[in-house]
Amino acid sequence: MNKRTSFSTPDLAVNIGGIRMKNPVITASGTFGYGEEMSELYDLSSLGGIMVKGLSLSPQPGNPPPRICETPAGMLNAIGLQNIGVRVFIEEKLPMLRRWDTRIIANIYGHDCGEYAEVARCLNDAEGVDGIELNISCPNVKKGGMAFGTDPVETRKVVKAVRRACRLPLIVKLSPNVTDITEFARAAEGEGADAISLINTLLGMAIDIHLRKPILANIMGGLSGPAIRPVALRMVYQVARSVKVPLIGMGGIMNAEDAVSFLLAGASAVAIGTANFVDPMTPLKVIHGIRDYMIQYDMTSMQDLIGAL
Amino acid sequence: MNKRTSFSTPDLAVNIGGIRMKNPVITASGTFGYGEEMSELYDLSSLGGIMVKGLSLSPQPGNPPPRICETPAGMLNAIGLQNIGVRVFIEEKLPMLRRWDTRIIANIYGHDCGEYAEVARCLNDAEGVDGIELNISCPNVKKGGMAFGTDPVETRKVVKAVRRACRLPLIVKLSPNVTDITEFARAAEGEGADAISLINTLLGMAIDIHLRKPILANIMGGLSGPAIRPVALRMVYQVARSVKVPLIGMGGIMNAEDAVSFLLAGASAVAIGTANFVDPMTPLKVIHGIRDYMIQYDMTSMQDLIGAL
Amino acid sequence: MTSEVIENREVAGGIFRLTLAPDPFPATVAPGQFVMVRTAEGMDPILSRAFSIHDVVDRKIRILYRVVGRGTGCLSKRKKRDGIGLIGPLGRGFTIPKTMKTAWLVAGGIGVAPFQLMIRALRSRKIHTTLFFGARTAEELAWYRDLEGQGVSLVVSTDDGSLGEKGKIVDVFRKQILQYQVDQTCRVYACGPRPMLSAAARLCRDLKVQGEVSLESEMACGLGTCMGCVVLTSTGYQRVCREGPVFPADSILWE
Amino acid sequence: MTSEVIENREVAGGIFRLTLAPDPFPATVAPGQFVMVRTAEGMDPILSRAFSIHDVVDRKIRILYRVVGRGTGCLSKRKKRDGIGLIGPLGRGFTIPKTMKTAWLVAGGIGVAPFQLMIRALRSRKIHTTLFFGARTAEELAWYRDLEGQGVSLVVSTDDGSLGEKGKIVDVFRKQILQYQVDQTCRVYACGPRPMLSAAARLCRDLKVQGEVSLESEMACGLGTCMGCVVLTSTGYQRVCREGPVFPADSILWE
Numbered sequence A, B: 001m002n003k004r005t006s007f008s009t010p011d012l013a014v015n016i017g018g019i020r021m022k023n024p025v026i027t028a029s030g031t032f033g034y035g036e037e038m039s040e041l042y043d044l045s046s047l048g049g050i051m052v053k054g055l056s057l058s059p060q061p062g063n064p065p066p067r068i069c070e071t072p073a074g075m076l077n078a079i080g081l082q083n084i085g086v087r088v089f090i091e092e093k094l095p096m097l098r099r100w101d102t103r104i105i106a107n108i109y110g111h112d113c114g115e116y117a118e119v120a121r122c123l124n125d126a127e128g129v130d131g132i133e134l135n136i137s138c139p140n141v142k143k144g145g146m147a148f149g150t151d152p153v154e155t156r157k158v159v160k161a162v163r164r165a166c167r168l169p170l171i172v173k174l175s176p177n178v179t180d181i182t183e184f185a186r187a188a189e190g191e192g193a194d195a196i197s198l199i200n201t202l203l204g205m206a207i208d209i210h211l212r213k214p215i216l217a218n219i220m221g222g223l224s225g226p227a228i229r230p231v232a233l234r235m236v237y238q239v240a241r242s243v244k245v246p247l248i249g250m251g252g253i254m255n256a257e258d259a260v261s262f263l264l265a266g267a268s269a270v271a272i273g274t275a276n277f278v279d280p281m282t283p284l285k286v287i288h289g290i291r292d293y294m295i296q297y298d299m300t301s302m303q304d305l306i307g308a309l
Numbered sequence C, D: 001m002t003s004e005v006i007e008n009r010e011v012a013g014g015i016f017r018l019t020l021a022p023d024p025f026p027a028t029v030a031p032g033q034f035v036m037v038r039t040a041e042g043m044d045p046i047l048s049r050a051f052s053i054h055d056v057v058d059r060k061i062r063i064l065y066r067v068v069g070r071g072t073g074c075l076s077k078r079k080k081r082d083g084i085g086l087i088g089p090l091g092r093g094f095t096i097p098k099t100m101k102t103a104w105l106v107a108g109g110i111g112v113a114p115f116q117l118m119i120r121a122l123r124s125r126k127i128h129t130t131l132f133f134g135a136r137t138a139e140e141l142a143w144y145r146d147l148e149g150q151g152v153s154l155v156v157s158t159d160d161g162s163l164g165e166k167g168k169i170v171d172v173f174r175k176q177i178l179q180y181q182v183d184q185t186c187r188v189y190a191c192g193p194r195p196m197l198s199a200a201a202r203l204c205r206d207l208k209v210q211g212e213v214s215l216e217s218e219m220a221c222g223l224g225t226c227m228g229c230v231v232l233t234s235t236g237y238q239r240v241c242r243e244g245p246v247f248p249a250d251s252i253l254w255e
């Protein structure tokens, strides 16, 4: 209470496995493109970080449409990781992204460990990438994707391969489609991950009962949005109690209250995904709301908030 | 199209592993009590079946409140299987339930295989139970519950024990909190399950950011409601392609369209859970809606509809 | 069942009175019972909210609610002629023994809601009734002046003393009741925040007067099927929606 | 940005015209662009819906929509003075080359929406314009008589022949256009159901006339970030929300 009288602005800075961010709010991979379009809407320098759309070695066409489908308080997507490829990203998108004073985290995936490592190596040699997020959890591509994230042996292999291939801070993004999420978190940590992000989407499906076929051309897709928040929050809470590396929590965060609940559960930062579609200003509102919450409860630094359940 | 001219009412009857039901709409365990209260609202004889609240050998007090918490398009519950015990159920509730012309399915759980078997034996000897639903998937009790449903070896053991203990049609209810649901379905089928029901709730959590503690006294709870429907539908679709026994699909079914999508995905019957809280008339509306759908598409029996993707 | 909005009026800052015409109109309605209300069309929020039946006039049901969150926020936007889903009346209301002569109603804030209907019932039995009504501010109380014309004594208090006595209504009630000779013909009825109810329950125990409290709890079904709304009583967990919401004050383990 | 509902009027059975006052008003609006609209308060439905900008009058944006599902159902209930979240204008609209002299607009059903603003643009450039407008029934067409005063030729058809010619509007258009001498100063603009658009595209190819089609697709962001709304073109998957919604008719692989 007496701290209140100082009226000091709380310090929102966090260090996520070596990535120093001015605040704990990141935009989730695949929901923010390469930042270009969003920069027309607001100053990206306000963000703690940007996780760019998943990058692979060569450009990918992605899945045929329909790729998305609305569900109660959520959505399914089966984009199939359409992307321009890591080299084009480095040449064409990264220079533009660097103009903003924020951390650029490259989300990557490959079809096998070698390809994962190769993408990481490209980024390691490029100028201006602050960290790598290893997507071992995408449910929408046959090879390279969920298979790595639902078998702890595979998880270990791919993390090891990428760890060797680059010196950048390494974040491993876990799949929620597993029996025991902590097992995968420990596997990633054991192989040298600097941080863990969770959760990716839950595998789901929707059917058009009149056409009598799945709505998504890919049949199944990944469920995101507030619908999955209770599951995401539970997993963050569990993983926070079983590893030491910092966590980036995500899954249905729509506003500052949601973000605070992930921080209290033990995440050191949060990522905003589907909410960017619902209200593109969400990340800014979340940053302000976290600050207001900290002021209300006399918290001066993020350490007062993270895991303070 | 020419069938249409006959104006025959479609036949909604199904046979779920030996349980003959007049229609494929059941009320899900834990969302309908023992039917008593609901019988004040409508004629329970309209239902295909009733799955009663989970029964254990001895009465259980359940978890301390708060036990429920609303979430986006869903809810968390941590009832902790409060129940009157199987013997009191047989003596006091079953005679009343038998008055309705519907199938009574007893949902059971135990703390170990022996207890599971003992509950099944009691029901086997009682008059008027049409089938048993084995709950190996409740996330809200420490022992006896999810542990059995997230380890295929344990699943096999408990199904085997109960299979031996009773001659009643045996339905095994799977937990969705697993990496590969089909593995558990095959395990249950292999040990003699007559049918499989899925899904139980997803393990989730919610936090009160002002009190800085979990909202549920039990910390975690089970997520149900439309939020989880895409996950449930996906699992039904997957399991339908890997076992031969009939499936009872559930998870977020709110109306006839939802129910039809589960039937198309391969379920032979559906159960209505959380929707009973939102609109207690849902099961009746679903029955009528399935009938209307069958008439619209000239389906005469459930065989035309089940798995007709 | 469905109902039509007849009126949805803000009677004080953030407090609304909603008048609904249910179809069909329920056979019986007892004071202290509640209804489950679908506050929004669609699924946000998904669960219905419980509201005490505030009054019954002319085959209309009234509820009184304070806007606190998503559900009541949605409800406050429903307009005349809108349809609203409704279940009820539900639960066990207040009991009024034949031999009763004196009723003390203790209401904290929006906890006053069920007492309008209760006052009608008490008056029709010619029971001498006093309503102790406490609120945070004068504004929350002022609109309730209509009650004065209804043959009940009214004692009010506010947290800030801006109207009536200053302080908690239970304390005001305690001071007054100590001057009475209480016996089996008297009864206390309390509705409001949990700390107020437990204080009222303690008072009843000390004075050896029968008391009834109307509880709140998180509810999913309101019907007794989900087992979500339980409260710990001397006979174990009881459902607030079925065995309650009104319980004998001495049956609740207040911890 | 937010906007205030100025009017939300049912102009024909199930077809509404919504007039919104956005704050701030966008710097530029081109015909064929769209806006993303939050149809409901709260999260049911959670995704915004795309609507073509129907008209701009007096710093107000108008959209024209048919109630088909949950989102448009919610939208139809929004009342005057309600606040509605809005993003836009978005995407690439119709292009009007300097040398153009003749515009043929082909609209199927609610696909007529973007053409009101388009007609204003064409008229201001004194381009000779004919609107071919097909609908299922006379009612869907009748309200649109206002267009007649605007200096465009209007040809209408209905599926049942209850108004105008009987049959699909593309067929009506085909018959008429065959009588013209088409060249580079003519252009076809089409908006409506996908089969209509592909038929229009085929016609353009056959007649060697430039055509533009406005496509629909399932959208999450409307901004170009989710990659959800793609359509297969001769240069691969393109985003309907960013590279479209208006595409050269010959660039789309109609399959």
Ligand SMILES: Cc1cc2nc3c(=O)[nH]c(=O)nc-3n(C[C@H](O)[C@H](O)[C@H](O)COP(=O)(O)OP(=O)(O)OC[C@H]3O[C@@H](n4cnc5c(N)ncnc54)[C@H](O)[C@@H]3O)c2cc1C
Binding pocket: C034, C049, C050, C051, C052, C053, C063, C064, C065, C066, C067, C068, C069, C070, C071, C072, C073, C110, C113, C114, C215, C216, C217, C218, C219, C245
């Ligand atoms: C038997 C019964 C009778 C009731 N009668 C009335 C009545 O007559 N008038 C009335 O206004 N309300 C009454 N309530 C409370 C009502 O059901 C709602 O829970 C409350 O209005 C909050 O709903 P909400 O959706 O607006 O808030 P929510 O969005 O659910 O919650 C928002 C905030 O309100 C708090 N909150 C949640 N539930 C309650 C609660 N039960 N009481 C107080 N705060 C809560 C939450 O902690 C949260 O901070 C009654 C509840 C019960 C169980």
Ligand SMILES: Cc1cc2nc3c(=O)[nH]c(=O)nc-3n(C[C@H](O)[C@H](O)[C@H](O)COP(=O)(O)OP(=O)(O)OC[C@H]3O[C@@H](n4cnc5c(N)ncnc54)[C@H](O)[C@@H]3O)c2cc1C
Binding pocket: D034, D049, D050, D051, D052, D053, D063, D064, D065, D066, D067, D068, D069, D070, D071, D072, D073, D110, D113, D114, D215, D216, D217, D218, D219, D245
């Ligand atoms: C660029 C663009 C511009 C658009 N402009 C307009 C416009 O000016 N006026 C207008 O009324 N609509 C327009 N739409 C369609 C609009 O965005 C909605 O998708 C449509 O109105 C259905 O929304 P809903 O929520 O009511 O239906 P939903 O609940 O989403 O769906 C209900 C039913 O409608 C069908 N449906 C879903 N999406 C569409 C769609 N895009 N078109 C037709 N049927 C659909 C579904 O298959 C379903 O059967 C446009 C779409 C795009 C992409």
Ligand SMILES: Cc1cc2nc3c(=O)[nH]c(=O)nc-3n(C[C@H](O)[C@H](O)[C@H](O)COP(=O)(O)O)c2cc1C
Binding pocket: A028, A029, A030, A031, A053, A054, A077, A079, A081, A107, A135, A138, A173, A199, A200, A201, A223, A224, A225, A226, A228, A250, A251, A252, A253, A271, A272, A273, A274, A275, D226, D227, D228
């Ligand atoms: C349209 C869409 C595309 C996505 N693409 C990626 C991706 O390329 N790589 C990745 O790791 N996660 C991807 N995700 C997952 C999100 O980053 C995030 O983990 C998930 O959506 C949960 O968060 P949310 O509920 O806030 O959206 C995508 C999600 C959506 C909705």
Ligand SMILES: Cc1cc2nc3c(=O)[nH]c(=O)nc-3n(C[C@H](O)[C@H](O)[C@H](O)COP(=O)(O)O)c2cc1C
Binding pocket: B028, B029, B030, B031, B053, B054, B077, B079, B081, B107, B135, B138, B173, B199, B200, B201, B223, B224, B225, B226, B228, B250, B251, B252, B253, B271, B272, B273, B274, B275, C226, C227, C228
């Ligand atoms: C309040 C509540 C209590 C439940 N109790 C049980 C139970 O005792 N046994 C059981 O097998 N499942 C229980 N369930 C799970 C449901 O039967 C059902 O599998 C699940 O809720 C998913 O369906 P729904 O989304 O339609 O509710 C319970 C669910 C709820 C919401």
Ligand code: FES
Binding pocket: C218, C219, C220, C221, C222, C223, C224, C225, C226, C227, C228, C229, C230, C239, C240, C241, C242
């Ligand atoms: S609210 Fe469901 S039992 Fe009381």
Ligand code: FES
Binding pocket: D218, D219, D220, D221, D222, D223, D224, D225, D226, D227, D228, D229, D230, D239, D240, D241, D242
């Ligand atoms: S709607 Fe998201 S990219 Fe087009």
